[in-house]
Amino acid sequence: MNNEIQIAPCNPNAINEVKNVLRYLSGLSGKGILTGQHTQTTVQKELHYIEDITGKLPALCGFELLAYSPNINYSDAGEDCLIEVEENKNTLDNAWDWALNKRGLITFTWHWFSPFGSRDKGFYAENTTFDASQAVIAGTEEHTRLIADMDHMAQLLKPFCEQRIPVLWRPFHEAEGDWFWWGVKGPEVARQLYRIMYERYTNYHGLNNLIWVWNSPLAEGYVGDDVCDVISMDLYPPKHTHTDLESEYSRLVKITPANKLTALGEIGVIPSIPMLAETRVPWLWYMTWSNEYGSSEEWTTNEELRGAYNHPYAVTLDKLPKLY
Template sequence: MNETMDRYRVEPRLVNPQADEGARRLMAYLCDMYGKHMLLGQQIGVMSTPEFEILHRETGKYPAVGGFDFMNYSPSRVERGSVCEDTELAIRHWNEGGIVTFCWHWNAPKDLIDLPPDRTWGSGFYTKATTFDVDYAMSHPESEEYRLLIRDIDCIAVQLKRLRDAGVPVLWRPLHEARGGWFWWGAKGPKPYLALWHLLYERLTVYHQLNNLIWVWNGEQADWYPGDETVDIIGVDIYPPARDYTPHADRFREALSFTAMNKIIALSENGTLPDPDRMLAENARWAWCCTWYGSFVYKQSERKEHDYSEEFTELAQLRKLYEHPYTLTREDLPDLKTYRLPETEEPGR
């Protein structure tokens, strides 16, 4: 393998030594295809979820990676009446042959500002909509704030256990976009964020024994990196201008620099889709992309069937992606429930 391709040689070992067979099979597949193909993904909407069907209508195919969100399972939203079915939708996507990734727009556990129109409880994951202090919480483990963090993590563990029990491995991307500071978990800088990351990892992996998780870190800057021992995959979120199909090779190389190890690099969120030919030409071979929902995919309409929106990615460009030999859709995936286990594993694991 030449030097430019050596960056894509990743050992299929997960940071959790107790990772279950489903997670290990998925990681083996991701390592096998990394650098050779990019998986096409799509995040579903929160209240309305027409994205998959619109893409199928326009391309004849479904995205390989389905993006879901635990946002409305957050206790401070549930107590205000929110409901969510993302767990059920994710199980269905997996059983139909797809790959599941989850983020968590974690509504702050308390201290929501509730000032309409843009600082309401419904936007309580944003720094602007809460006075919850993550630095205080992580510095005072005896406090109510810390106890509520544990409560919230335990509530999400319930959903992750439902996925585990259904045999679903999860590309788990919590505490995303921390560097930006627009989410409360990144509002106080790297130190409390890193402490929260390690708390989340320990609580889910050790206490709850959730061994179906592949940990995707999406902190976006080196000094927010929690260390190789708790990160399986590095994700980057990029929203370029409309119809700008750049492969973002500079951001890809930056992500490579976050660790001295070879880690899979994914375009964990995008608006406009990158051009596959340019990705290959510039050697920015993201493992998957996951287009955000709503106006990035369709025009708002009162009709039952929404029209595809060309505002960000033109229809011809979308179809090029879904037909390109470099990209993979759900129809192209192998049976991940029986995919080979990594050859590097010790006998008897």
């Protein structure tokens, strides 16, 4: 493996703010870890909980874009789905507040209701007839509708680019699994979907503020060093099991010989910050998932959370330098 961390943006036209973030992350690697928390609603109960327990806020906040999917089938959706969509509406307002007023780092997750053929929670493969293997073929209806949905989301992302706000963009997350429509047809199809989006967003829409995060630990279907800045994986260890996740890191970095920046895209329990401070496994951030994962003691005790956020190795919002 090349020991020099690759920090040049995969997008040659990336704005300076993207370069600032990548440079900062490179310097942080093995010396600290960004605290992170996913939120799904405008209430953001997870942030209130963390601040109440620790007196601090995470350096990195995640925002969910599912309600911005243009093809939600409201007429064939259960109560849980409708509630989830309703509570998620206007989360971009929170993202703007986080970026402009708190100056924290942003990541987006898009549980993408399929471009057509969906019912209920249509981001799940079992709830849609949409065929991702057809969507990667130019000229098909699936491809046309895929691009239309991508373009819809690009318009929502464009103002962040215009304001020069860097965004950690993690599309087609958990591509190794068969639970989402973009993964059910196999890792090669997921790879092609990602590369189609990269081409569309970079060369057509000019979204030069995106930091591209690939989210799968499989070597099969890896998108390629030329289209990603960070490699990541999602993990859900048993409750109250806090480690440095060294074996998982070793698995992830095997997907490419390049020395890429590495991150935990989602995790149920926070990693052990004291252990990471000792072993220096170079996870650059962790993102606790939302709801009970990030707003209760069901997975991480208040004592563990308080200790993590106040550990010298942890980077919280107040420790984050101005990067944009």
